[in-house]
Amino acid sequence: MLSRLFQRPAPHKQPLFAPASLQLSEKVHWLARRGLIDPLSYVQRHVRGDWGEIDEATRQANDVALDQDNLMISQYR
Structure with a gap:
């Protein structure tokens, strides 16, 4: 069974914000x-509401921040 930390809602197909x-x-x-990652793929995930490996409190804070046009946090492995 996965912990709540890794149970992510499905990302949106379209960006939620610019x-x-x-x-x-x-x-x-x-x-x-060093060419080891391309940050663009993570930015694309972020703007679609896939904030990666964050806890439920941060996910809820991101939902509120989205409505209020405030800072949102994402974290990817």
Whole structure:
């Protein structure tokens, strides 16, 4: 049985919002500079409401932030 942390709702097919600005972690910048990941695929997941491996409280905060045009958090492995 999967923990609640990994039970994600299905992402939307269309973006939920247009990103105004993005803040990537230093680790993501490091990986991208070396060509080890493409951040665009994660940004595409984020704007469709797939926020990755976050807890339920953060997921609920993201839902509220979406309605209020505030900061949303995502985390991917």
